[in-house]
Amino acid sequence: GENVEQHPSTLSVQEGDSAVIKCTYSDSASNYFPWYKQELGKRPQLIIDIRSNVGEKKDQRIAVTLNKTAKHFSLHITETQPEDSAVYFCAARVNAGNMLTFGGGTRLMVKP
């Protein structure tokens, strides 16, 4: 089955700096890659997603890039703010009928 690796597990940045979280996946048939933000004790919230027919997608301060050849995708957060502090999960799915496989998570801490 699909295996998703996520790095780093923790990331500390200064407010205003950029943060990058990287994920790799094993199943070349995966075609949907969402990113979730989870605050302590709360539900994961979808923040951005990308499909395999697109190489990059941007939404204000967040962007996701996908390299299908290398089977990795990354989340980029620019101009980080303290409220960006949370755990971020990447995920991958083979097709619309299958479940998401999550990465191990990255705890992002933005220092004011």
Next chain:
Amino acid sequence: GAVVSQHPSRVICKSGTSVKIECRSLDFQATTMFWYRQFPKQSLMLMATSNEGSKATYEQGVEKDKFLINHASLTLSTLTVTSAHPEDSSFYICSARGTGLAGYNEQFFGPGTRLTVL
């Protein structure tokens, strides 16, 4: 966006008792529901996938007789932890995916249920 509710949000029970957790899609028909378990500072681990009207498909290592899942309608799925033990203490989160939504690929998560077994 679509809303998924989960009840209860917290439950504390004695060892040996059973606990039922409900997951509801409030404004869409959830053809598929997923149940996850999350330990502190860890990722979401899929326990089972259920399609409305069908038996749930359990992930390897998840005991189907201990974690009973029922998806009897397009808006409700339940997870029953039977004969709960302290090691079952965890954060249980459901998510739903359905029809009639602009973002068909998206899974919408419930707020989670924190189970503590004494």
